Amino acid sequence: MDRQDYMAWLSQIDELSAEQRVEAGRALAGQPSLEAVVGLLEERIGAERRCPHCTAEGAVIRGQSNGLRRYFCRGCGKTFNCLTGTPLARLRYKERWTAFGASMSEGETVAAAAQRCGVAGSTAFRWRHRFLRAVSSGVVKLRGIVEADETFVLASRKGERHLDRKPRKRGGKASKRGLSDERVPVLVAADRSGSTVSAVLPSVCAAAIEAVLRPVLGKDALLVTDGCTSYPPCAAALGVSHEVLNQTAGERMRGDLHIQTVNSRHERLKDFLRRHRGIATKYLDSYLRWYHLAILPRAPSPRAVLAAAAGMLNVRPACIANAN
Structure with a gap:
């Protein structure tokens, strides 16, 4: 953290509540791994102690x-802990979750994560997808x-036992060049502040793109795209201004207009996916969450990864510096 960011963080200390000051003190004191994880998870309950079964408080x-506090709900008579009803429920070895958070922050493979945490590869794989399933945007x-x-990722049925084609090794490549049903489209949209949205598309059509952009696009936005024919009807349906760059004719920029930011996002996504030697398409949504959690922010702290997995920290690409 540079001095400017540090001073901005320090200036907000006076706004902390008593409970937040205690928790900040624990974090700065450097608690042992298990205590730090348990303390972080217990924060999920909050002062109202809301039951996950019936939503009653108290x-x-x-x-x-x-290792976790057990709570009893007087409303429904059931007990619960801070992980009840979350994807992290019933996972063991909590004392190793900090190391696993560091592994996810660095984008390690399953084998590297298993070696770092001292667990089986199957356990590291299960942890990865449980943690990512819990992350919310x-x-x-x-x-x-x-x-x-949009960019395209090779479709993969990795892990399936019965294929109707010859299996590909370590990701492999498509059987034919160009766009085909062997490639999965991924839409990436970003504004100049660095806010980024990505989603797997069922197809590159106006309706599919509109479904992704409608909840996130402000009415004052100016949409800049390449010459794909799906964008003009999408922009018209959304009621936003639209500019097209004819990249086929070599038009890379027009004044302040370009799509180099999303192309940079594409490259970082492809680099991230490439190191994992081919991922199953059914897990692509989870890897996009991982991309927003740990790759765009450039290696967040293990505590931030755990907080996101515990549902206590939303993945907010709006906080990411715009870096091409």
């Missing part, structure tokens, strides 16, 4: 189980000049 503490609004473009 649950009471009733002992501990597996904050509400992002793209404003001003918004670039949008």
Whole structure:
């Protein structure tokens, strides 16, 4: 953290509540791994102690189980802990989750994560997808000049036992050149502040692109795209201004208009996916969450990764510096 960011962070200390000051003190003191993880997870309950079964408030503490406080709900008579109802429920070895958070922050493979944490490869794989399933995105609004473009990822049925074709090794390549049903489209949209949205598309059509952009695109946005014919009807349906760059004719820029930001995002996404030697298409949504969690922000702290996996921190690409 540079001095300017540090001073901005320091200036907000006076706004912390008493509970937040205690938690900040624990983090700065450098708690042992298990204590830090448990302390972070227990924050999920909050002062209202809301039951995940019936949503009633005012649950009471009733002992501990597996290192976590157990709560009893007077409304429905059920017990729960801070992980009940989340994808992290019933996962073991909590003392190793900090190391696993560091592994995810660095984008390591399953084998590297398993070696770092001292667990089996199957455990590291299960942890990865449980953590990513728990990550939620904050509400992002793209404003001003918004670039949008799609990239394509090779479709994969990795892990399936019965294929109707010869299996590919380490990702492999498509059987034919160009666009085909062997490639999965991924839409990436970004504004000049660095806010970024990505989504797997069922197809590159106006309706599919509109479904992704409608919740996130501000009415004052200027949509900038390449010459794909799906964007003009999409922009008309969204009621936003639209500019087309004819890249086929060599038009890379027009004044302040370009799509280099999303092309840079595409390249970083492809680099991230490439190191994993081919991922199953059914997991592509999870890897996009991982991309927003750890790759765009450039290696967040293990604590931030754990907080996002615990549902306490939304992945907010709006906080990412715009870096091409």
